[in-house]
Amino acid sequence: MTRPPVDPRRTLTLRDVSExxxxxxxxxxxVLRNRGDVSDSTREKVLEAAKRLGYVPNKIAGALASQRVNLVAIIIPSLSNLVFPEVxxxxxxxxxxxxxxxxxGVTNYSPEREESVLxxxxxxxxxxxxxxxxEHTAAARAMLENAGIPIVEIMDVDGEGVDSVVGISHRRAGRKMAxxxxxxxxxxxxxxxxxxxxxxxxxxRLEGFTAALAEAGLSLADEEYYAGGSALLKGREMTETILKRTPDLDFIYYSNDMVGAGGLLHCLDTGLDVPGRIxxxxxxxxxLLDGFRVKLATMDACxxxxxxxxxxxxxxxxxxDLVGGExxxxxxVLQPGDTIRRL
Structure with a gap:
C-alpha cells in the first residue's frame, strides 16, 4: 500500500520526535519541558532529534483550539540600519x-541569534x-520547513527559498552599478x-559588481572592510584610509548609503572634486540622502x-494563484544623484 504524500505544511508533533x-x-x-527524571543520554538523544527535525515546542498548546495566534513573526538583522524600518x-x-x-525580532546579523529568535x-x-x-543555519531552516505556516523570506532572490520569496537580485544590482x-x-x-x-x-552585490568589472578587463584597485555596523563617521574614516593608501582611486563603491554618505562628507570637506576627480x-x-546638498548616487532597493x-x-x-512557493x-531603480559623471 502506498503511503499518502506528507503535507509540507504539517506541523511536527511529539510523536515525530518520539519516533x-x-x-x-x-x-x-x-525533556522538552525540562521536567521529570530523564537520563543525560536520553535527554541528549531527544534534543538532538528535535533540532534535526526542526521541532519547536508549542507554548500555547491547549490554550487555543486553532493552535495559532494572530501574530506575524518579523525577523530582521538590525533596527539601527535605516533600511529595515521602511520594510x-x-x-x-x-x-x-x-x-x-x-x-x-532582531538578529544583529548573527545566524545563531536568528536561530534562537526563530x-x-x-x-x-x-x-x-x-x-x-x-541564508540560515541548518536548524533554522529545518524549523522553517516544518513550521506548517506561510514563510516569506525577503530582501533577496539570489538563492533557494524555503517557501515564498520577495526581494531583488543583489547580484544584478551590483552588476548594473558597475x-x-x-x-x-x-x-x-x-x-x-x-x-x-x-x-x-x-x-x-559585490560579486555582481566585480564580475561586471572583470568582463570589462578591470578589477578592484583597493578594498576596505569593517566588521561593525554602518555609520556616517565610519564612512568618513574608511574613505580617508583607502584614499591615503590608494590616492589615485577615481571611484568608490560603498556597500550601503550610510557609509557612502560619510565618504561623501569626507570628500567634500577635503575639497575633492566630486564627481570629476572621484x-x-x-x-x-x-x-537621509535627501538632506545633503550633493546627492550620493544610489539604488532604490524597493x-x-x-x-x-x-x-x-x-x-x-x-x-x-499560488499557495506557497511564490x-x-x-x-x-538607479538614482544617479550628483556623484557620477553624466554620460
Whole structure:
C-alpha cells in the first residue's frame, strides 16, 4: 500500500520526535519541558532529534483550539540600519486591517541569534513568518520547513527559498552599478563595505559588481572592510584610509548609503572634486540622502514595496494563484544623484 504524500505544511508533533529519538512521547515531553527524571543520554538523544527535525515546542498548546495566534513573526538583522524600518512600515501598513499583528525580532546579523529568535517566536505558533535573507543555519531552516505556516523570506532572490520569496537580485544590482560606472569612464575603482561577510546581500552585490568589472578587463584597485555596523563617521574614516593608501582611486563603491554618505562628507570637506576627480555610489536609496546638498548616487532597493508584498502573501492577499512557493522579484531603480559623471 502506498503511503499518502506528507503535507509540507504539517506541523511536527511529539510523536515525530518520539519516533526519531526512539523514546516515548511522555519522555519527549518531559525533556522538552525540562521536567521529570530523564537520563543525560536520553535527554541528549531527544534534543538532538528535535533540532534535526526542526521541532519547536508549542507554548500555547491547549490554550487555543486553532493552535495559532494572530501574530506575524518579523525577523530582521538590525533596527539601527535605516533600511529595515521602511520594510517594517510596508508590512505594518498591509496588515493594518487584517487582524494580524507584527512582532519583531532582531538578529544583529548573527545566524545563531536568528536561530534562537526563530525558535522562541515559533514556540508561540504565529500565523506566519517574514524574515530577511535566504541564508540560515541548518536548524533554522529545518524549523522553517516544518513550521506548517506561510514563510516569506525577503530582501533577496539570489538563492533557494524555503517557501515564498520577495526581494531583488543583489547580484544584478551590483552588476548594473558597475556597468554604469564603467560607461562613465571610471577605471581605478575601490570598494568599502561593512558587516561583511555576515551581510550576504552586500556580499552578493559585490560579486555582481566585480564580475561586471572583470568582463570589462578591470578589477578592484583597493578594498576596505569593517566588521561593525554602518555609520556616517565610519564612512568618513574608511574613505580617508583607502584614499591615503590608494590616492589615485577615481571611484568608490560603498556597500550601503550610510557609509557612502560619510565618504561623501569626507570628500567634500577635503575639497575633492566630486564627481570629476572621484565618483561615489552607495546602495539602498535611504531618505537621509535627501538632506545633503550633493546627492550620493544610489539604488532604490524597493524596501517598502518588499514589506507590503510579503505581508500580502502572509495575509492571503497575494495577486498570485499560488499557495506557497511564490517568488516576487522587484527591480531596483538607479538614482544617479550628483556623484557620477553624466554620460
Amino acid at each position: 526519531a529519538s526512539g523514546v516515548s512521547e511522555m519522555t519527549v515531553s518531559r 517594517l512600515g510596508g508590512i505594518s501598513e498591509e496588515l493594518e486591517d487584517t487582524g494580524l499583528q507584527p512582532v519583531v 525558535y522562541e517566536m515559533l514556540s508561540w505558533r504565529p500565523s506566519g513568518v517574514i524574515l530577511a535573507g535566504l 556597468e554604469i560606472i564603467i560607461r562613465a569612464g571610471y577605471r581605478r575603482i575601490g570598494f568599502i563595505g561593512t558587516k561583511m561577510p555576515e551581510d550576504h546581500r552586500a556580499r552578493k 565618483g561615489l555610489a552607495g546602495f539602498n536609496g535611504v531618505e 524596501r517598502r514595496e518588499i514589506g507590503k508584498r510579503a505581508a500580502e502573501i502572509i495575509a492571503g492577499r497575494s495577486h498570485s 517568488v516576487v522579484e522587484l527591480t531596483p
